[in-house]
Structures are given as structure tokens and as C-alpha cells.
Amino acid sequence: MSDTNQSGPLSGEFFMQGDIACAEGALTAGCRFFGGYPITPATEVAQRMSERLPQVDGMYIQMEDEMASIGAVLGASWAGKKAMTATSGPGFSLMMENLGLGIMLETPCVLVNVQRGGPSTGLPTLTGQGDMMQARWGSHGDYAVIALAPSSPQELFDLTIHAFNLSERYRTPVLVMTDAEVGHMTEKVVIPPPQEIEIVERRKPTVGPEEYLPYHVEAGEWVSPMAVAGEGYHLHVTGLTHDERGYPATNDDSAQWPLVQRLISKIEENREDIIILEEEGDCPLEEVEVVVVSYGIAARTSLWPIQMARKEGINVGLLRLVTVWPFPDDRIRALAGRVKSFVVPEINMGQIVREVERCAAGGAEVFKVSHPGGGIHDPQQVLRVLRRAAGRDAEPGQLRAQGVPSQTLEAS
């Protein structure tokens, strides 16, 4: 097991649980503050951080609820610390308002959601991917987010580091949207030596307090260098719409335009830097019949039905969304004119499939493979939809006779 008494960041090969790999990734990334609240199936992240942070001169605090957890994380970031919290659906809902504050103040931090079945208390110990749209739109107002979807404990380690790097580079909260299956999975995790891991630090002001404007963005940049409390800058930041001095500007829309536009553009205009996709197939995806678009555990459980379909002579490829937000519009659009159909397995009743539909724009058929949460897809269920997506299967009536729920058969 990975539980060693080593006090610094780990390196080596470990048999490690996903939640713990997430915590270790955070420590390797330089996270030195965790504010959290226990919630299944994310609790192990907090447990690990409570044990490990004091060993690396970091600070752990268990707050009174999730609103307070993310509040403390934002405060710690403005004290100069890399900071994180981890939660699941109910806590994620409570964090939404302060997530918006983090976006508005341009506060680097990482928010991990180990998803479980919902709505409400739902299925605390069982998996789900029902918070994907909440991740994109859950806080009020207009903004853009970055959300990553790990498929394994190894990726929980790697992508938690990547999340910190992106959060520091783009000065924004970054969401790690994992799930109970990956979070509670234990398998091999390889942690490279620290010198082989890229770590990004936030840019600091190079001018003195008299000249520094906390939200002045130089040409060619997307965010401003970040002064924090205690450095003598006497900075003011507010969740109100503000100008480049950080002062409220709420009498008209003159500051709203450039501010909201930049909060969105700094992510949307840097898609090439942010978006990570993994493509797998016997040939380039442009040449396959059916592209499975999936993420997280659902992408991983799609591998077996993809193999089965190939044995049946169906040319299937996998487009795995390592980055879910921003959504890879261009890639889906490019494929839409070439492939016959998209199949989108996800452990919700149809969320990311809407994005695929939007980008496919009628250029290819789109099939969803839904699951309400509480387990992973039955591979046969995915396989049946793959056959249908390739135009090689029985009529829907016959499929219904096989017990396939009707909504999974709908060509969306």
C-alpha cells in the first residue's frame, strides 16, 4: 500500500486508491492548503490530506460545511497558497456560489468532485457522472470553466497536478470531475521523481504597489500577475463587476463587457493548450464508422464493448475526453462530416451527449447510452447501441424484447 511514512512528495510505484492518488498529486503539485468536509465517496482525499499536509508544512482544516470549505480555499489562495477541496454531489451543489466568486476574483485553486448517483442524497457509495453539466453551468452568471475527467487512479494523480498547473496559469478554479468508481479503485500508480514533473507557479507582479493594477492584463496575456495579501500591495478584490483596479463598476455595463468576455475568452481562446483528448482506433478516427465519445469511468468501461464490436467487423474508435470543459467542439465537428455516427456512453441520463449533438449538427447520427448512476454500464448495453449505430442490428422492437431500456435506443 502507498501509506508510507515518507514526509515529502512520494515517488515510485504504488498500489494506490484513486482518492489517495488525487491527494498525492495535489501535494506533488505544491498544494499546501486543504479545506474540506467529509462526504462519501470523496472522504479519503480529506483523510489523506489531514495526515500528509502537516508532514509537508501544509495546512489542513475541516470546515463546518462545503460553502465554508471552498471559502477557506479561496482565502488561502489569496494568502499565496496552492489550495484544494474535494467533495461529491451534495457538497458540490453547496460550493456553487463560491465557485463563482473564485471565477470572478480569478483565484487559482482546485475543486475535486468524486461524483456519486443523484439527485439529492442519491446513492452515496455508488458511482455517477450526473454533475457534468453542473460543472459547466452550476454557478450563476456567464463564465467558462476547465474540467478534467480522470479514468484511473494514475490519472487522478496526473490530472490533479495538471489541474493545479492550469489553475495557476489561467487564474481560475479548475474542476477535477472524477467518480466513485475511479476514486475508490485501487491499482498501480507510478509517481515520477519530482524533477520530471512540470509544476506551474502563478505569475507575480514585477511592478510596485503604486503602479500595480490587480486586473490589468497586458497585451498578449490573458490574466494579470497576482499579488496576494501581506505583500504590501493593498489590493482590493470584489465579487462585484470590477475594473482593472479591482474597484466595483456597477452603474452600467461598461466594465461588465470586458470582464465577462475575458473570463470566458481566457479559457475558450486557449482550447489548444487546455484540451487533452485521447483517440484510439485501428485507423485515424476520421476513417472509422462509429466514434465512441466518452470520459472518466464510462470511457474505460467502453473499451470491452468496443473490442467486441470490432470482432464483429464494426470499425469503432474511441474519443476520450480527458478535458471535458472546454468541450472539444472542433474535433467533433471535424469528425461529424466523416463518420457515420457517435455513441456517447455516460453515467447520467444524457448530458455530454447534448454537446456532441450540438457539434455534430446533423453531420452524423448521435446515440446516447444512458445510465442513471449506481453502477457502470452493462457492456452488452453499449455493444447493442454500437451495432445499431453501425446500422447492423435488429429493429428497436427486437432490442426492447431483449430488455434494453427504450431511451438508450433513441437516436438523439
Added chain:
Amino acid sequence: MVAETKREGLAQRPLRRAFETDGEPEGLDEEIHGRHPLDDMLRTDRLPHIWCPGCGLGTALTCFLSALRKSGLDLKKAAVVSGIGCTGRVAGYVKLDSFHTTHGRAIPFATGLKLGNPELAVIVFSGDGDLVTIGGNHFIHAARRNIDLTVICINNFNYGMTGGQVGATTPLGGVTTTSPYGNYEYPFNVSALAASSGAVYVARWTVLHARRLERSMMEALLKPGFSMVEVISPCPTGFGRRHKQREGLDTLRFYRENSIIDHDADLHRADIGLGGPLIEGNFVNIEKPTFLEQRAECLAKALQ
């Protein structure tokens, strides 16, 4: 040109040219108001402030800045965190590192700020609705943990910014825009709440008692641990005018006639009723290790 300037009137500051001596911050009609001795601690380019005539916030802020100056604390290491509401705007006027956060969540943000950099002196300056109604849970837990924060709670018994609604501090019978028949909910006694939750320093003053208030604020700033100063403050626009106190001065007169200073008061008998009395004083000043001291001691033993 000259004639044109004159026609633009006072708003365009026709007098400035004649009296201008140096490049002082815009936004201040210095010719009219003169410099304030606390200007160097204020973002004068943001003045005038948004507060109503007769509001107690100006006095409370003056007391606070005077206390901060006298405390000798390093102003580069002092940070103010506010929530939402009239008092929440304080963060926008002080020339310190200042954070205007979300409604009710100033204390969690401040907790992260303090624990992220323990060298900071972190002050939470917010209103009663923000701190003990929507943010009540954070208030009691920060007090329980004895986080080293100075909390200034401006209590004007109603939600002023939104037009005078009932809150968790509105006295029984208080008429507000959402208690038009009078308030029938038992209110919180903010000082008793802080003390019983574990605060190491608790004081309550009206803004009329400006010297005592300033002194208590200074003691609170210098006190390690969770300190809380409750400031009873007029809100003529939202609360006063519905209670025969049309002007701020009427409320100050009410304070003068109904205040009882009793440092040893039993806080559980120091509830605030609509007609008084207002029991005030430096109620609590005890020694207790802070969150960080407790933590350091525990970890030193466990990780040695």
C-alpha cells in the same frame, strides 16, 4: 472657456482650479471637505461612499481605522474581509488588502486567509445579517475553533442594503418591510452568541460611544484568538424611520437615553429589545490558546 466652466456648476468643480494645490485623489471635493486625518488609510479615490446620511458606518469605520493605527499593527500585513451588505462595502474603502466576498461567507474566506498566512492580522468587517444570519454557522464555528480573527459586527437590526428587511437580530415587535405587522421571531443576542461559542474577547458599543468603541476595537485587534466587537448602529433609512427615529441623530439620542454600561453584565440577560435598554461593555476578555497554537502543540507531540 472660463464662462463655460462656470456654467457646468459645482458638479464640475469650477472652484478646483482656484484652490488646487497638489494632485490629490479624484473624487474628493477637498476644497469643500478638507483632508481627513484618516485619508491615508482610505481609498480616497473611491469616495464619496454609498452609505446614507445618518448611517453609523462612517463612525464605526473611523473608530476602526483609528484603533488600527493606534494598535501599531503593520498595515502591510492587515487584511479586511467583508461579506455582502452595506457594511460589506467597508472592504472597498480601506487602503489595506481587502476582500469583498460572498454573502455570509466572509469568515470562511478569512479563515483560509489567516491559516494560509498566519502573519496576517485578519479583520472581518461585516453586518449582522451577513455574520449571524446567513453566516451564523461560520460565526459560531470560527469562535469555537478560536481562529485568530477580529470580527467587527455592525448590528443595525435589519437588512439595510435591500431596503430594510427583518433578520435574525431584529428585536421582537420590530417593523420592517418583511415584518410589516411586527417581528414575532426571537432574535439572536450577538454578543451572547459569540461568548457562548467560545470567543475570547467580546464587546458591545453603540456608535455614540465612539471612544469606548475605538478602544475595544484596538483591544480586539491585539487579542490573539477570536475576538468580536458588536457595534450597535443607526439605520435611519431601513429601520429607524419605522421606529420613530427618522434621522440618525434620533437614534443616537435613543442610545444616549437607553444605554447601560455594565462590563460584568450577564450576557444572557443582555438581549436587545425594541425600546431598550442597550446593555454595553467589554463583556469577555479571557485567555485561551488559539487554533494555531492548539494545532502546533498537538502536531509537535504527534510528529516529533
